[in-house]
Amino acid sequence: DAGVIQSPRHEVTEMGQEVTLRCKPISGHDYLFWYRQTMMRGLELLIYFNNNVPIDDSGMPEDRFSAKMPNASFSTLKIQPSEPRDSAVYFCASSPGVAGGYEQYFGPGTRLTVT
Amino acid sequence: GDSVTQMEGPVTLSEEAFLTINCTYTATGYPSLFWYVQYPGEGLQLLLKATKADDKGSNKGFEATYRKETTSFHLEKGSVQVSDSAVYFCALGASNTGNQFYFGTGTSLTVIP
Numbered sequence: 001d002a003g004v005i006q007s008p009r010h011e012v013t014e015m016g017q018e019v020t021l022r023c024k025p026i027s028g029h030d031y032l033f034w035y036r037q038t039m040m041r042g043l044e045l046l047i048y049f050n051n052n053v054p055i056d057d058s059g060m061p062e063d064r065f066s067a068k069m070p071n072a073s074f075s076t077l078k079i080q081p082s083e084p085r086d087s088a089v090y091f092c093a094s095s096p097g098v099a100g101g102y103e104q105y106f107g108p109g110t111r112l113t114v115t
Numbered sequence: 116g117d118s119v120t121q122m123e124g125p126v127t128l129s130e131e132a133f134l135t136i137n138c139t140y141t142a143t144g145y146p147s148l149f150w151y152v153q154y155p156g157e158g159l160q161l162l163l164k165a166t167k168a169d170d171k172g173s174n175k176g177f178e179a180t181y182r183k184e185t186t187s188f189h190l191e192k193g194s195v196q197v198s199d200s201a202v203y204f205c206a207l208g209a210s211n212t213g214n215q216f217y218f219g220t221g222t223s224l225t226v227i228p
Contacts, residue, residue, distance in 0.1 A: 033215065042221060043221070
């Protein structure tokens with residue numbers, strides 16, 4: 001298995017632009033998680049899905065952030081409009097849930113820089 | 116609510132020294148416990164896990180035992196190597212948390228030759 005795939009690996013954009021991050025989870029995993037990592041705030045859970053349905057989005061910072069999972073093999077995290085404080089590494093993770101002992105598998109991350 | 120408290124870093128050790136990184140948890144149910152490792156510029160990788168009390172997880176010379184009586188899951192390694200330099204995260208996950216994880220803040224380890 002190729003593991004969790006994220007794209008792009010690096011994104012540099014100007015303030016006010018729309019940014020879309022993409023994730024392909026491991027096949028057969030029922031759960032998908034989006035995290036944000038910064039030096040100041042550490043690792044934060046933004047949102048997670050179960051069987052393509054958003055379960056908890058309480059970690060999404062504000063309305064500028066949105067996430068979708070149109071099918072079991074694809075999810076997007078969109079920021080519109082982007083701001084410099086959104087600069088961070090964004091991780092996607094997937095999990096088989098209880099069937100796999102709740103273990104989460106992380107992608108390599110997308111490093112976002114907003115100038 | 117459920118949470119994980121992890122030893123503050125950074126930790127600097129000489130090669131072949133003994134490593135302990137403390138992790139304690141608070142949980143209302145029966146969680147699984149995990150240690151993840153993050154090497155520079157990479158995502159988090161599972162290092163080891165334990166799914167019930169008294170279980171010992173082990174991998175690459177690292178060990179951690181699920182202690183329900185002390186609500187702890189301390190990470191240990193008998194002899195660290197330079198290649199072990201990374202950030203280590205303790206995490207808790209369970210069905211009553213909706214399968215989401217609660218991560219510790221991470222402990223940065225640097226091993227010097």
